[in-house]
Amino acid sequence: MFRIRDLHIKHKLIAIQLTTACIVLLFFGLFAFLNDLRTFRNSVVSQLTSTANLIGGNSVSALDFADSAAAEKVLSSLDAEPDIVGARIYDALGRVFATYPRSGFPDPGAALPEGEAPEFSGGRVLISRKIALGGETLGSLLLISDMKRYRRAVAQNAVLALSLLLVGVVAAFLLSMLTQKAISEPILRLVDAAKGISETGKYSFRVEKQGSDEIGMLCETFNDMIAQVEKREASLQEAHAVLEERVKERTAQLAVAKEAAESADRLKSAFLATMSHELRTPLNSIIGFTGILLQELPGPLNEEQKKQLGMSKGSAEHLLELINDVLDISKIEAGQLQVVVEPFDLRAAVQKTILAARPLADKKGLALEADIAPEVGTIAGDRRRVEQVLLNLLSNAIKFTDRGRVRTECSLRAGQVSIRVTDTGIGMRKEDMADLFKPFRQIDAGISRQYEGTGLGLSICKKLVELMDGSIRAESALGAGSTFSVAFPADRKAS
Amino acid sequence: MLLALQSIPCGSAEEGPSLEDKVKTAFLYKFTKYIRWPEGGPADDFRIAVIGESGILGPLRELARERLADGRKIRVERLRNVDEIGPCHILFIASTERERLREILKKAEPKGVLTVGDGKGFAAEGVVVNFVIVDGRVRFEISRRAAGRSGLEISSQLLKLAILVKE
Numbered sequence: 001m002f003r004i005r006d007l008h009i010k011h012k013l014i015a016i017q018l019t020t021a022c023i024v025l026l027f028f029g030l031f032a033f034l035n036d037l038r039t040f041r042n043s044v045v046s047q048l049t050s051t052a053n054l055i056g057g058n059s060v061s062a063l064d065f066a067d068s069a070a071a072e073k074v075l076s077s078l079d080a081e082p083d084i085v086g087a088r089i090y091d092a093l094g095r096v097f098a099t100y101p102r103s104g105f106p107d108p109g110a111a112l113p114e115g116e117a118p119e120f121s122g123g124r125v126l127i128s129r130k131i132a133l134g135g136e137t138l139g140s141l142l143l144i145s146d147m148k149r150y151r152r153a154v155a156q157n158a159v160l161a162l163s164l165l166l167v168g169v170v171a172a173f174l175l176s177m178l179t180q181k182a183i184s185e186p187i188l189r190l191v192d193a194a195k196g197i198s199e200t201g202k203y204s205f206r207v208e209k210q211g212s213d214e215i216g217m218l219c220e221t222f223n224d225m226i227a228q229v230e231k232r233e234a235s236l237q238e239a240h241a242v243l244e245e246r247v248k249e250r251t252a253q254l255a256v257a258k259e260a261a262e263s264a265d266r267l268k269s270a271f272l273a274t275m276s277h278e279l280r281t282p283l284n285s286i287i288g289f290t291g292i293l294l295q296e297l298p299g300p301l302n303e304e305q306k307k308q309l310g311m312s313k314g315s316a317e318h319l320l321e322l323i324n325d326v327l328d329i330s331k332i333e334a335g336q337l338q339v340v341v342e343p344f345d346l347r348a349a350v351q352k353t354i355l356a357a358r359p360l361a362d363k364k365g366l367a368l369e370a371d372i373a374p375e376v377g378t379i380a381g382d383r384r385r386v387e388q389v390l391l392n393l394l395s396n397a398i399k400f401t402d403r404g405r406v407r408t409e410c411s412l413r414a415g416q417v418s419i420r421v422t423d424t425g426i427g428m429r430k431e432d433m434a435d436l437f438k439p440f441r442q443i444d445a446g447i448s449r450q451y452e453g454t455g456l457g458l459s460i461c462k463k464l465v466e467l468m469d470g471s472i473r474a475e476s477a478l479g480a481g482s483t484f485s486v487a488f489p490a491d492r493k494a495s
Numbered sequence: 496m497l498l499a500l501q502s503i504p505c506g507s508a509e510e511g512p513s514l515e516d517k518v519k520t521a522f523l524y525k526f527t528k529y530i531r532w533p534e535g536g537p538a539d540d541f542r543i544a545v546i547g548e549s550g551i552l553g554p555l556r557e558l559a560r561e562r563l564a565d566g567r568k569i570r571v572e573r574l575r576n577v578d579e580i581g582p583c584h585i586l587f588i589a590s591t592e593r594e595r596l597r598e599i600l601k602k603a604e605p606k607g608v609l610t611v612g613d614g615k616g617f618a619a620e621g622v623v624v625n626f627v628i629v630d631g632r633v634r635f636e637i638s639r640r641a642a643g644r645s646g647l648e649i650s651s652q653l654l655k656l657a658i659l660v661k662e
Contacts (some may be wrong), residue, residue: 061652064525070656134528
C-alpha cells in the first residue's frame with residue numbers, strides 16, 4: 001500500500017511544496033477567473049447601458065415628432081456596435097416605432113425586461129430604457145446584445161489562467177526540486193554517514209555541518225555522539241589490549257610456575273621412589289635376619305626373646321608395608337605405574353588371595369566365605385594388581401570386623417568383572433564416606449589408633465582400579481558392616 | 496399628444512380644423528421643448544402670434560386652452576398688420592403673407608422671435624422654421640442662420656428631424 005510516510009524525504013518535500021503551490025495557484029486562478037468573469041459581465045452591461053442611454057436620448061425628438069425614419073437613422077448608428085444584434089423603439093402605447101436592423105431582427109425570446117436591469121437569457125443580454133422628455137414618457141428602447149464576444153473573452157481568459165496555472169505548477173516543481181535540497185541533502189548526508197559508520201565501524205568519520213538550523217544541530221549532536229562512541233571504543237580497545245597483555249603475562253607466569261611445580265612433583269616422586277627402595281633394602285635384611293633369629297638357626301631363644309623378636313619383625317613388616325604403599329602412591333602419582341594386560345585365571349587369583357588373607361581371619365576367628373560364579377575363568381588384565389586390590393579390601397574388612405564373617409563374591413557379566421567384599425564390621429557414617437578414597441585419610445584418630453594402617457590402601461585401590469578402566473564403590477552404615485564393590489572390564493585392550 | 500406615422504390628407508375642405516393644421520399645431524407646441532429663446536422675451540405668458548390667414552388658429556386656440564408651454568399659459572393672438580408684431584415667442588406666418596415676408600421678418604428678428612412659416616421656400620427667405628409637406632407628411636425646414644439672427648438656440652435633436660435650409 002502507498003503511504004506518504006514511506007516516501008523519500010526528498011519526494012515528500014516536493015509533494016508538500018507542490019501541493020501548497022497547486023492549492024494557492026488554483027485558488028488565485030479561480031479567484032482571478034471569476035473576477036474576470038464578473039468584470040467582463042459588468043463591462044458588457046455598462047457598455048450596453050451607456051449605448052442604451054445614448055440611443056434613447058438621441059431618439060427622443062424622433063419619437064416626439066413621430067419620425068420613425070429619424071428613429072431608424074438613430075438606431076442605424078448601432079452598426080458601430082458589433083455586439084448589438086437588435087434594437088427596437090416602442091411608442092408610449094407599446095407599439096413598435098422603429099426596428100434595427102430593418103430585416104432579421106432577432107426574436108427577443110424571453111419576456112421583455114420590466115425594469116432597467118439587464119436580462120440575461122439564451123446567450124444574449126436584453127436591456128430596456130424608458131425614453132422620456134420633461135417628465136413625459138414618450139416610449140421605450142430595447143437593446144439586444146450578443147454575448148459571443150464576452151464568451152470568447154471568458155474562454156480566452158480561462159485558457160490563459162489554465163496555462164498560467166500550468167506554468168506556475170511547473171515552476172513550483174522546479175523550484176521545489178531546488179529548495180528541497182536545502183533540507184533533504186543534509187539529512188541524506190547524515191543518513192549516509194550513519195549507515196557508513198554502522199557498516200564499516202569507522203568512528204573517525206564526521207558529518208560536515210552546513211547551517212545552524214535544527215539539521216545543523218542534529219549534525220553537531222551526531223558528531224558529538226560519534227566522537228563519544230569513538231572515545232569509548234578506543235578506551236575499550238585499550239582496556240582489551242591491556243587485559244590481553246596481562247593474560248599473556250599471567251599465562252606465561254603460570255606456565256613457568258606449572259613447569260616448576262611439575263618438575264618439583266617429579267623430583268618428589270623420584271625422590272620418594274628412590275627413598276622407598278633405599279629404605280626397603282635395609283628393612284628386608286632386618287626382616288630376613290630377624291626371621292633367621294626366630295627360626296633359632298643361630299641358637300635357641302627363650303620365650304621373652306622370641307616375643308620381642310616377633311614384635312621387631314612385626315614392626316619391620318608393617319614398616320615395609322608402609323613403604324610399599326608410599327612407593328605405589330608415588331609411582332601412581334608420578335605416572336610411572338603401568339598395568340599390564342595378559343590373560344590370567346581370575347578364579348585362581350581370587351582363591352589365592354582369599355587363601356592369603358585366611359591367617360588374618362583365623363587369628364580374629366572370622367569366617368571367610370567365597371562365592372565365585374561358575375562363569376568366572378580366564379580374563380585379560382593385570383593379575384598382580386587385581387590381587388593387590390582384593391587383598392587390600394579383604395585385609396581392611398578383616399581389620400574392621402570383630403565378629404561374624406567376611407564374604408567375597410566374584411562374577412562376570414556382560415564383559416564386566418564384579419568383585420564384592422562384604423563384612424559384618426563396624427561400618428561407617430555416611431558423611432565419612434566422602435573422604436574414603438582420598439590418600440592419608442583415616443576416619444578418625446581413635447580408629448586409626450585402634451586399627452593401625454597407612455591410610456593409603458583405599459586410595460591406592462581406587463587408583464589401580466581406575467588404571468584398569470574400572471570403578472570402586474562403597475556402601476555402609478554405622479554398625480551395619482560395609483560392602484566394597486569393584487568393577488572393571490574383563491577383556492581390557494592393551495593401551 | 497403623440498402622432499402616429501400616417502399620411503395626412505392634403506387640401507381638406509371639411510368643416511372644422513384639418514388634420515394638417517392639427518399636426519402643425521402639435522409640432523408648434525413640441526418646438527417649444529427643443530428651442531431656447533434669448534433673454535428679454537415676454538415674461539408673463541407664452542405668446543404665439545399668427546399673421547395672415549391660416550386654419551391653424553383654431554387648433555392653436557384649443558391647445559392654449561388645454562396646455563401650458565414652458566410652464567406658462569399660452570396666449571394666442573391674431574395679427575393683421577406688420578406693425579402689430581410685438582414681443583412674442585412664436586410668430587406663425589401663414590402662406591398668405593409671401594408678399595410681406597421680408598417686412599415681417601425685419602420686424603420680428605430683433606425681438607428674438609421664433610418665426611414659423613407655412614409657405615413653400617419661406618425658410619430660404621429667412622424664416623427660422625418652415626412647414627412643408629413631403630410625401631404627404633408634415634415636415635419642417637430649419638434655417639440655422641435665421642435662428643442665429645434671432646438669437647435662438649435650437650436643439651440638435653430638433654435639427655436632426657428637420658430639413659436644413661441655407662438662405
